[in-house]
Amino acid sequence: MRAVVYTESGDTSVLEVVEREVPEPGPGEVRVRIVRAGVNPTDWKFRAGGMGELAFPEIVPGQDGAGAVDAVGPDVVDLAVGDRVWTMLAQHQRPGGTAQEQVVLPLERLTRLPDSASYDVGAALGVPAVTAHRALTTSEDGPDRLAPGAMAGLTVLVAGGAGAVGNAAVQLARWAGATVISTVSSAEKATLATAAGAHHTVNYRDGDTATAIRDLAPDGVDLVVEVAPAQNLGLDLQVINPRGTIAIYANNGGNEITLGVRETFSTNARFQWVLLYTVGQAALRAAAEDITAALEDGAFGIGEDRGLPLHRYPLKETAAAHAAVEDGAVGKVLLEVSDA
Numbered sequence: 001m002r003a004v005v006y007t008e009s010g011d012t013s014v015l016e017v018v019e020r021e022v023p024e025p026g027p028g029e030v031r032v033r034i035v036r037a038g039v040n041p042t043d044w045k046f047r048a049g050g051m052g053e054l055a056f057p058e059i060v061p062g063q064d065g066a067g068a069v070d071a072v073g074p075d076v077v078d079l080a081v082g083d084r085v086w087t088m089l090a091q092h093q094r095p096g097g098t099a100q101e102q103v104v105l106p107l108e109r110l111t112r113l114p115d116s117a118s119y120d121v122g123a124a125l126g127v128p129a130v131t132a133h134r135a136l137t138t139s140e141d142g143p144d145r146l147a148p149g150a151m152a153g154l155t156v157l158v159a160g161g162a163g164a165v166g167n168a169a170v171q172l173a174r175w176a177g178a179t180v181i182s183t184v185s186s187a188e189k190a191t192l193a194t195a196a197g198a199h200h201t202v203n204y205r206d207g208d209t210a211t212a213i214r215d216l217a218p219d220g221v222d223l224v225v226e227v228a229p230a231q232n233l234g235l236d237l238q239v240i241n242p243r244g245t246i247a248i249y250a251n252n253g254g255n256e257i258t259l260g261v262r263e264t265f266s267t268n269a270r271f272q273w274v275l276l277y278t279v280g281q282a283a284l285r286a287a288a289e290d291i292t293a294a295l296e297d298g299a300f301g302i303g304e305d306r307g308l309p310l311h312r313y314p315l316k317e318t319a320a321a322h323a324a325v326e327d328g329a330v331g332k333v334l335l336e337v338s339d340a
Contacts, residue, residue: 009049065098066122161193196307230254
């Protein structure tokens with residue numbers, strides 16, 4: 001089978017397409033024939049050495065993917081050959097991710113993909129959608145699970161609603177009944193955030209952003225899904241509701257933040273840090289179930305009409321796909337690994 005591997009940290013030139021033996025699943029494991037694989041910022045950051053030394057001598061990148069089960073371990077009864085599935089954290093603490101034709105994964109890292117959802121959609125879930133779910137379900141006064149009506153009466157501010165996580169947060173919050181405001185940097189990105197389901201968009205490069213948000217939410221927002229805390233926490237504190245939550249899932253724009261104690265005290269706000277690798281299996285499973293329910297409701301999708309343009313690359317061009325994500329491609333980058 002074909003697999004993309006790297007054996008040292010570096011730029012995209014360390015990626016190589018090779019032939020490898022087809023792996024066999026052991027107890028509690030399932031082998032999946034990958035049809036589509038997603039590419040996320042974590043993929044190139046791991047490859048570039050930004051997450052520390054390589055954990056294995058040879059690594060296949062890719063946390064996210066979708067495909068069909070083609071073999072199961074001796075004690076696996078929850079999935080069968082032919083079942084359509086999507087993956088989460090495929091590469092976490094394992095050498096083999098989704099940038100290969102067949103991958104063996106523990107059962108808990110797989111979720112059934114509804115027949116109504118394409119493999120493209122399945123490969124675009126994982127990191128973005130599960131991160132968004134976690135960000136939306138950690139508030140003191142909010143729900144710990146998402147479903148229609150679960151966020152009714154709440155206002156959510158999504159920073160960067162045209163990004164993959166931002167897009168997922170907009171779609172899931174809208175499905176759950178929240179009023180959604182998204183900050184964007186251009187009219188084009190406002191169009192994407194609106195397509196995802198945002199009720200309102202605010203261009204942070206045009207005028208007083210805090211005033212514009214307060215005009216839309218006079219009592220403040222209940223939850224912020226934040227991608228750039230170094231740049232935005234001052235703004236977030238101006239618009240957060242008492243006892244609101246600022247859920248931070250990335251460090252875009254800088255690694256250091258400065259907070260004034262007095263102004264922060266007055267909000268009674270909660271800062272929730274979100275990193276999927278340590279949230280625990282219960283949170284991951286809850287996210288998988290709720291995201292799948294949104295798929296079945298037709299409330300979650302990808303593509304231009306859902307605010308997330310697609311960029312497809314064949315497996316042999318994984319290096320170009322990594323480069324596209326690293327260069328800030330707007331939308332979702334997918335690898336076409338095999339035919340459906």
